[in-house]
Amino acid sequence: MLHFVTETAPPHSVLLRDLRLSTAHALVAQSLGSEAALQTDTPQHYLQALIDGLCELSLKDPLTGLANRRHFRTVLEREIDRVARSGEAALLLMLDIDNFKRVNDTYGHLAGDIVLQSVARTLDASVRPMDTLARYGGEEFAVVLPACQAGFGLVVAERIRRAVEATPIRISPTVELRVTISIGGAFALQWIRSTTLLWTERADNQLYQAKMAGRNRVSIEEQPDSTVTAEEKSLLFGPLYTPSGWGDLPPPLDSSHGSAY
Secondary structure, eight states: OEEEOOSSSOOEEEOGGGSOOHHHHHHHHHHHTSSGGGOOSSHHHHHHHHHHHHHHHHTBOTTTOSBOHHHHHHHHHHHHHHHHHHOOOEEEEEEEETTHHHHHHHHOHHHHHHHHHHHHHHHHHHSOTTSEEEEEETTEEEEEEETOOHHHHHHHHHHHHHHHHTOOEESSSSOEEOOOEEEEEEEOOTTSOOOHHHHHHHHHHHHHHHHHTTSSOEEEOOOOOOOOOHHHHHHHHSOEEETTEEEOOOOOEETTTTEEO
16 A cells, blocks of 8 residues: 655555556566566555666667666756856767668668667767767667767767677678778867757758768867967957057056046
């Protein structure tokens, strides 16, 4: 028996057997691989385990087991906040399997699913535990890499691309495929507050550039140059221009005496 309490009503009881939980129970047990994790000592613990399992399922792609788009957008929001606070760089990569429709058309959708699962495993093995990898939709994946400096972006993306290209995928006892991916990337701008939509669009644009350049390649958005040149510094801190010409800044005035100090 479960007891529910609200702020406006007294406690009341609900019998666990009166709740229609069979479908939820089957889904969570299947995802966990057994019934053992749902065998708890109290009804409250059982229901909590069931709710936790359903929440986890709602954030995962059922085919690959990676994060889904809903979860990934939440991670992007959090990462944008972190970049704004800490100033550390973060890289967003959008990845797309090249000519994936040809796989489905030639070998069938079951083979396509095997390819997606294989690529997902390769990608997962190629990123750090602190990175978030997601199936973004169809044959497109995405990964956000916190604390990734601009100088390492291309190196990381190339390593991922090569790993996928080098991994054979057996779709039947007699057929083995190799696929490639195109990758586009964009860094979160440390001095400009962005949005998940704008950040994703910038990375997607780079993915489009990689596709248009021939596929199986990486395109990373160039970082804007935020450094101040010597000339700009001289204009900021140099002599003051007055109607009579360039001169040094005048000393401040003492407001109480009207004279310089």
